[in-house]
Amino acid sequence: MSSTYGEILKLSIFGQSHGPAIGMTLDGIPAGLPVDTEKLQAFLNRRAPGNNAFSTARKEVDAPEFLSGIVDGYTCGAPISAIIRNTNTRSNDYSNLKDCPRPGHADFPAQIKYKGYQDVAGGGHFSGRLTAPLCIAGGLCKQWLEREGIRIGAHISVLAGIADEPVYLDWVNPNLDAIGTDFPVLNPVAGAKMQEGIAAAKADGDSVGGIIECIAVGLPVGWGDPMFDGVESKIAQIVYGVPAVKGLDFGSGFTGSYLRGSQNNDQYRIENGSVVTRTNQAGGILGGITTGMPLVFQAAIKPTPSIAKPQESVSLTKMENQPLTVQGRHDPCIVPRAVPVIEAAAAIAIFDLYLKNGI
Amino acid sequence: MSSTYGEILKLSIFGQSHGPAIGMTLDGIPAGLPVDTEKLQAFLNRRAPGNNAFSTARKEVDAPEFLSGIVDGYTCGAPISAIIRNTNTRSNDYSNLKDCPRPGHADFPAQIKYKGYQDVAGGGHFSGRLTAPLCIAGGLCKQWLEREGIRIGAHISVLAGIADEPVYLDWVNPNLDAIGTDFPVLNPVAGAKMQEGIAAAKADGDSVGGIIECIAVGLPVGWGDPMFDGVESKIAQIVYGVPAVKGLDFGSGFTGSYLRGSQNNDQYRIENGSVVTRTNQAGGILGGITTGMPLVFQAAIKPTPSIAKPQESVSLTKMENQPLTVQGRHDPCIVPRAVPVIEAAAAIAIFDLYLKNGI
């Protein structure tokens, strides 16, 4: 099994990049939740290609058609399903991929696993396009969490090696509204340099990756469980389901592993009648359970494997080395478009926690 | 739900640090697999406290008693269960924790979540002691994977800020036998410095953390699934179930997010009649599916929250600030003992993959 997530909610993602449609089914949602389709569309547009200078040439409007689960603008308790029709597919571009796999893509392991029956067109089920239905589900969960006072935001903390500094996001009292809307960084100067980094990679027929920091505020104390269903485990399962994510840490994470306990422990104090911490190295999670402080994690996005530069590959039929130049226009950086995807993944995981702990 | 893991196998961990016993049930294991109890005990001893100069004073022999699932040295197809009796418990040390939570521990969120009914003695169910039954399950899975030609090893790549260098582990052809047995590093000089770092922290009443790199060799091509049941997701769920893990990345991971695509893509070539990659930035996983190259991941372990230094906390009953000095002897670094735990977690996840893909 592959494309199903959740404990109380059950999210199932389906579709291939160049098949008839992509879509999702979201089961386990209570009845009576309002659905703001305009707000959802605005969220989906943040992920869509073609809405900034750096994205792939393929312009698809990610306009979901809801097939079930919503009546008169409210959830009806039945599974919610939505599809997005694929248009403008160019399936003839991909005929060679079963023999000569692209480095950094799933072509080779998919060819072995699926014995040549996989859908290679546009990356098939492995395509980043599958993040569109993820964003439908996540955009809905994000709306519903806001009704509970839980907000989720994300910014690019590193791109092309350039950090979103010197303005770090405050982990204790993060201001999500400080994140740029055109380009999701805190420091526009850093953002401009990042865009230069993308342009430089593009000019070289190359690509760049980055790190996305995601923050959720408004979570109460006590959600999650110890061990394998801790909040870290639940978020990790879905965030690692996003193509191109190769790293994830929470709070001080990898950095914190270089510190001493006295530096990494978050000291408690009373503030306005509540228990808070002076720092938030824990990223809002201790023992797998929320602390009431902002939930903070960083996801490492690998540089897009599709590059124009010549690469070394093999012919699987001849079993000999074979150079490869991938044709077509390439997206030199998916990190900006991945920002809402990471928010969506977080929203789904947190809404599942809410359904279990918060109702 | 909290302490259950797996898709084909089902691992359930139970117990509290100072309760009558800790244990595990491992369901879904085929009949007829041999159990080498001496080898298992040797593995458990690597995790046990008191077997090196840096561990906690509490010395417990982690001698599992098998209650079911094994007959005459072979699995019988029924669930395997094993317990370890707790001895030498000192429950009176922990009476104050419900009122005055220790920074960096789960005390505060647990107090809210469980309304004061949680077992605070020795950390209860949140204790690192729960990694002992994890190691029983993982030690068994490790034995069985070796019969399939799959070996798992791990070393400390960073501890107290000191890296295991200049001898990096070769991700393409890793030599697991090069890892030290007394202290699991590749470079004994670095290992000695790490131990100095632990001693220095101890002298300061403080603690240190680190990073563990884990490698599995011998995995075939094609295990795992796209999206939420990808190999990264499955490993992440169990590794984040290990207390103190706050970061995880695969292959080049966070480092790779600073690279360009041409640097991070693993170029293919034919070698000895097989498809291999020249590098292994992917850590052996593309699209959630194994590539046949070594599976490599790094886990960030936070510095032990138990420190002797005075800290700031609060009284939850009085809702006022209250200084805290945690009594008792503290383990200034759990990273060396966590190495077999990370191996165990990897072994369980990979054996579950094997049961689904490999039989």
Added chain:
Amino acid sequence: MSSTYGEILKLSIFGQSHGPAIGMTLDGIPAGLPVDTEKLQAFLNRRAPGNNAFSTARKEVDAPEFLSGIVDGYTCGAPISAIIRNTNTRSNDYSNLKDCPRPGHADFPAQIKYKGYQDVAGGGHFSGRLTAPLCIAGGLCKQWLEREGIRIGAHISVLAGIADEPVYLDWVNPNLDAIGTDFPVLNPVAGAKMQEGIAAAKADGDSVGGIIECIAVGLPVGWGDPMFDGVESKIAQIVYGVPAVKGLDFGSGFTGSYLRGSQNNDQYRIENGSVVTRTNQAGGILGGITTGMPLVFQAAIKPTPSIAKPQESVSLTKMENQPLTVQGRHDPCIVPRAVPVIEAAAAIAIFDLYLKNGI
């Protein structure tokens, strides 16, 4: 959560009777399985309304559109999704159901559970129409099982109180080809009487129920697991997911509970080099595991709750008694159409067993 089934395969059903579409996602299916769409359509037609004299007046062609998972007539390893557009909906018929619930339908508990937000049109998500996507999934599984030598059939064993006798199906060597294709019984005389029973109920503005016997032949020895994932449990979970099923037993089942052990035990013997039983009271399952004999179960279908006769109900807004006459044309018996649905449910459960035990 509600509408998801399976251990290795994951089936998700969505849609409401009068919404835009109904559909299903079937995840976890291996790549390379052929899909015979004509054969599937013929199977779906057995369930469709309007194909015999006794079904509802609503005539819908259950023509599935596949959105994903199938490329060039073969499964590609990605989730298979298919939808059926709803046409000819008459949503204005159902406006009163939130206030005055129909006896025997889910109206009342749904009104409380979903707080009035449920989709009442045509029964919404509770409609028997949801068995169409179940038949898409089941029809595919049935095809694939046949490639493995496993055949599934079902007949009406009781309808309107009339038994399909004196020709009982032989449980030890069942001849599935003896089942009628126009009306699925073994004895056409009994079938004719059953149809008279339906006509009589219709004339009275009433309805009738019945019992369906389902048989799977060709299962090997050793599939399934003891206790909660036994074959009985797995089949029960999906068969009870079919609306109107209120009873289920295996082999001699309820009848067997009146027998003595010496009558109910199936004696072993060797026949043509294989271990077989002289009888098949166990219905092909012992200890939750297949015995290699035909798998046999009976499902009790309650009489259709939609009847023309006046009934007693209540006004939920006024909280007072209120007589109810349900308008519209009613299907006096769904049992014949439920036969392929029960086959579909069995096929899905058995294909899931095959994926776990048989590959």
Added chain:
Amino acid sequence: MSSTYGEILKLSIFGQSHGPAIGMTLDGIPAGLPVDTEKLQAFLNRRAPGNNAFSTARKEVDAPEFLSGIVDGYTCGAPISAIIRNTNTRSNDYSNLKDCPRPGHADFPAQIKYKGYQDVAGGGHFSGRLTAPLCIAGGLCKQWLEREGIRIGAHISVLAGIADEPVYLDWVNPNLDAIGTDFPVLNPVAGAKMQEGIAAAKADGDSVGGIIECIAVGLPVGWGDPMFDGVESKIAQIVYGVPAVKGLDFGSGFTGSYLRGSQNNDQYRIENGSVVTRTNQAGGILGGITTGMPLVFQAAIKPTPSIAKPQESVSLTKMENQPLTVQGRHDPCIVPRAVPVIEAAAAIAIFDLYLKNGI
């Protein structure tokens, strides 16, 4: 996987009849629930052998030792685990079962599935003894449901072909206190005849089966979900996990399939300000969701396969027919002891529903 049940709670059963111990782990239980161990022991005693004239000679005190999850008489939020040590095992009685399987037992399919590695002593993991840990879990759930006003009871409705009549249990307003405590029937005269039936079977070296009717009162309206997680599906999964259960129906069940809709529909009326039904043919469930009426189901228990009479079997090594006489003392009827087991199974399923719907 085999021996794990539940959606919010997770029950894992382990052990073999003649292994060191049997036990269970019950995960997902909220903290702060009181545990009445005397009441639990009284419940377990109802299942224990040797407490009436008709049970097996093996007398074991089912005294559970709790290893985790309970502190000072209250649940602490961590997984609850308990074991029962096996004593008085007679493993040498079972040496022949791998070659010559007993009719009606799992010996033959287990031998094929587990390739001879299964634990045959006393039935191993297939033994009815595994219902003892099920009763630990169910006895706890039963206590906790009573705190929520939900009571569960069961009686023998048929045994040795004798019905518990003419006093039927009233499905609309059942009086659970009318069930006998020494022998769980409503009509002591019928109970006496049933015991004669057991004695007669015993005298013949034979065994008898029966039907158990289980009722839960106090369930609110609206628990459960449509389709595969309906209340029927959830109860079926666990009830079919009880060895010897071969049939299950709800409310009028199989009988109802002979009725007309007008007879089987439960008409609504207002009574004391609540919506109730005049009859309860639905057994308290419509569309998979509770109606607020008593939940009623019947479980068919097959006659004990262990009988003294000579039977026909085969030698699996010689692949030839071989007569079999099973040695030892046999329990001619397990139905009375199965009554609390069925109650336990119902309690576990209903407590899982409560955790999802009722908190």
